[in-house]
Amino acid sequence: MEAPDAGLMGQSSRQLPSSPRTQSGKRPTAASLQRQREYAVWLQAQPQAGDASWATFMAERRVQKERVRLQQIGVKQRRERFRRRHGASPPPEAEQRQALELEFQAYRDARLKAAEAQGRRWLAHEPSLRMLFEAERRKQKERARLRKISDKRRVARHAAKLEQREAIDRQRLEKTAAEAASRQQARDAAAARRAERRAASRAARQWSTEGQCEGMTRASGGLVRCRVHRSSPYAVAAPLRRGERFCGHHHPDKYTGVRCAGIRKGGKGQCRVWSGCCYADAAPLRRGSPYCQHHRVRCVGLTRSGARCTVTSSSEHEHAQPLREGATHCAHHQPVQPPAPPAASAQEASPPPAAAAPTTPITQILPSAARLKLKQARCRHPSSLPPSRLSWRTTLVAYRHGFLSSNTQL
Numbered sequence: 001m002e003a004p005d006a007g008l009m010g011q012s013s014r015q016l017p018s019s020p021r022t023q024s025g026k027r028p029t030a031a032s033l034q035r036q037r038e039y040a041v042w043l044q045a046q047p048q049a050g051d052a053s054w055a056t057f058m059a060e061r062r063v064q065k066e067r068v069r070l071q072q073i074g075v076k077q078r079r080e081r082f083r084r085r086h087g088a089s090p091p092p093e094a095e096q097r098q099a100l101e102l103e104f105q106a107y108r109d110a111r112l113k114a115a116e117a118q119g120r121r122w123l124a125h126e127p128s129l130r131m132l133f134e135a136e137r138r139k140q141k142e143r144a145r146l147r148k149i150s151d152k153r154r155v156a157r158h159a160a161k162l163e164q165r166e167a168i169d170r171q172r173l174e175k176t177a178a179e180a181a182s183r184q185q186a187r188d189a190a191a192a193r194r195a196e197r198r199a200a201s202r203a204a205r206q207w208s209t210e211g212q213c214e215g216m217t218r219a220s221g222g223l224v225r226c227r228v229h230r231s232s233p234y235a236v237a238a239p240l241r242r243g244e245r246f247c248g249h250h251h252p253d254k255y256t257g258v259r260c261a262g263i264r265k266g267g268k269g270q271c272r273v274w275s276g277c278c279y280a281d282a283a284p285l286r287r288g289s290p291y292c293q294h295h296r297v298r299c300v301g302l303t304r305s306g307a308r309c310t311v312t313s314s315s316e317h318e319h320a321q322p323l324r325e326g327a328t329h330c331a332h333h334q335p336v337q338p339p340a341p342p343a344a345s346a347q348e349a350s351p352p353p354a355a356a357a358p359t360t361p362i363t364q365i366l367p368s369a370a371r372l373k374l375k376q377a378r379c380r381h382p383s384s385l386p387p388s389r390l391s392w393r394t395t396l397v398a399y400r401h402g403f404l405s406s407n408t409q410l
């Protein structure tokens, strides 16, 4: 059968007098004729044992047509994507194919050259080269695709990390701000409390001159009244608390009773501490000592270990009594008195240290500093030392304690 002309097929085949008819005598449509022709071609291609029914042909045809339709849609979508991405239509397919061919030729030439250089001529098989080229191209495309994905993931990771860091920073800022706010709040509250307390105490402390000392301060030249009040917790306010008119500083009894027998340094005369004053320095005077706490006399005796005795005229023990009575030793360290002249010692009671001098070896009564000096002078037994070997300081100490008179030959 002659294949009808494509232009004639749509319209004129019906009018042709020799056109085929259906079994009922109707003229078939152009599409129906086309199907018939395709069926004939398909039948020839079918193997002998295969299913050659019309239904099978139609099913296969439908599948084929659907595949073509989907392919066309795919092409359309690809072009659309390209246009979206690059802002222009893709080059025509022929051009693409040509570019690909050029690429393959370049690839082939490079491979051939390399093979020639290595002397491996069997690699010049063209179909194999094409396959290799295509495989390589596929691989490259896949690699690019994967790289794109991993890039996208990396960017996402980076963004997430940034966001996380920002969130942490924000949290930290918020925390510090909250802490600062709470600190400020605490400070404000403390300041308010302080102000309140101050106001309360100002209201409570209504100063009254009743119970205030009537004395005048010396620093003001007798112009300003002493501010000691009976509400004061200090010992100096004790007379005011008893109902007297003056504090301990300004009490009229301050310079009454027994005066300390000590002499102040720098030629300032006798000590001005009296037993009548309220200070703790005067306590020894009140106990019967002739000296105040500053001018107390220390026993010049040495303990058995060689240290200086610590008993003073201010000590409250009974054995300090000799010191209070003008002696140089406490009761423990009283030198053994020579029994010979009882009458003479009674007469010369005023300088008792001079009398004690000859009986005690000088090194026993020396303070430890002086004994050290003797030691440094490499004296085997201090008592054996001739007086001329003693240093001026040792001599001075001995003299001060009354164990050398000014007549003693050194």
Ligand SMILES: [Zn+2]
Pocket (backbone or CB within 6 Å): 213, 214, 215, 216, 226, 227, 228, 246, 247, 248, 249, 250
């Ligand atoms: Zn006063």
Ligand SMILES: [Zn+2]
Pocket (backbone or CB within 6 Å): 260, 261, 262, 271, 272, 273, 291, 292, 293, 294, 295
């Ligand atoms: Zn004194």
Ligand SMILES: [Zn+2]
Pocket (backbone or CB within 6 Å): 299, 300, 301, 309, 310, 311, 329, 330, 331, 332, 333
């Ligand atoms: Zn003593």
